[in-house]
Amino acid sequence: MVIDSAAELAGLAPLANGMTTWIGTTDRVLEGTWRQVTGPVAMVLPWAVGSGMTGGEDCVADPVANEFADTSCQASKARICECDGIAVDPSSL
DSSP, rough: OOSSHHHHHHHHHHHHTOOOEEEEEEEESSSSSOOEEEEBBBBOOBBOTOOSSSSSEEEEEEOSSSSSSEETTTTTOOOOOOOOOOOOOOOOO
């Protein structure tokens, strides 16, 4: 799921049902530049304290409290699929 607004973020918690979920945001292409997997720079980034600023963790998860944490892309997390018709941009991965 790609979070495009505060309203969409607020709607995530009930869908996640208490599980930490992947957010379609990464800085794999350029460290510190967080992009949505659909291509644009991510505009909604409510980082948890100590997250988002350190190197090495390239993917983003939402730990239930609607605060993002950067984490390893290989970590096992739940996913919520978004069906909006926007294709993933391979250059953003």
